[in-house]
Amino acid sequence: MRRGFVRLLCECVLVVLLAVGAAWGQSGHGSVVGWGQQVVGVDLSKGCVAMAGGWFHSLAPKADGSIVAWGRNDLHQCDVPIPNENFVGVAAGEWFSVGLKGYPYGDMNCDAAVNGFDIDAFVVALLGPDEYYSQYPDCDHTNADINRDGVVNGFDIDAFVELLIGG
Numbered sequence: 001m002r003r004g005f006v007r008l009l010c011e012c013v014l015v016v017l018l019a020v021g022a023a024w025g026q027s028g029h030g031s032v033v034g035w036g037q038q039v040v041g042v043d044l045s046k047g048c049v050a051m052a053g054g055w056f057h058s059l060a061p062k063a064d065g066s067i068v069a070w071g072r073n074d075l076h077q078c079d080v081p082i083p084n085e086n087f088v089g090v091a092a093g094e095w096f097s098v099g100l101k102g103y104p105y106g107d108m109n110c111d112a113a114v115n116g117f118d119i120d121a122f123v124v125a126l127l128g129p130d131e132y133y134s135q136y137p138d139c140d141h142t143n144a145d146i147n148r149d150g151v152v153n154g155f156d157i158d159a160f161v162e163l164l165i166g167g
């Protein structure tokens with residue numbers, strides 16, 4: 001009886017670990033592996049962070065914020081609008097494609113990257129939205145809400161530092 005319980009417990013732990021591993025694998029950057037008639041003529045070798053498929057076309061947003069599109073294009077569903085940058089999401093339907101533009105949390109200077117160049121802008125964001133928008137009118141003050149509690153304040157500092165160091 002006890003041996004059966006331990007075995008069941010071990011199996012549950014293994015399932016949880018596999019689920020965590022699968023989720024972890026979904027958050028990285030990688031290449032697209034495709035097959036069939038539509039996988040031709042585009043660079044799918046690296047940097048892809050997600051996929052979307054339409055009827056006869058496909059889309060892959062990349063880590064640099066651009067979108068790679070390929071396949072049927074008779075209604076321009078693969079013609080990504082210029083500038084092809086700052087996309088954070090993508091979807092495809094039968095005859096259309098849609099992309100969500102934005103900047104990642106912590107990208108306080110709107111260059112689509114989160115790094116040391118965002119520190120000054122983050123500090124300005126902590127001073128308040130008026131001061132922030134006077135210096136960064138095309139950016140989003142709420143990107144400083146790193147801990148995602150709905151407020152930009154000092155409680156976001158630790159999360160911002162962790163974001164910068166990759167924690």
Ligand SMILES: [Ca+2]
Pocket residue numbers: 106107108109110111112113114115117118
């Ligand atoms: Ca930035």
Ligand SMILES: [Ca+2]
Pocket residue numbers: 144145146147148149150151152153155156
């Ligand atoms: Ca916050």
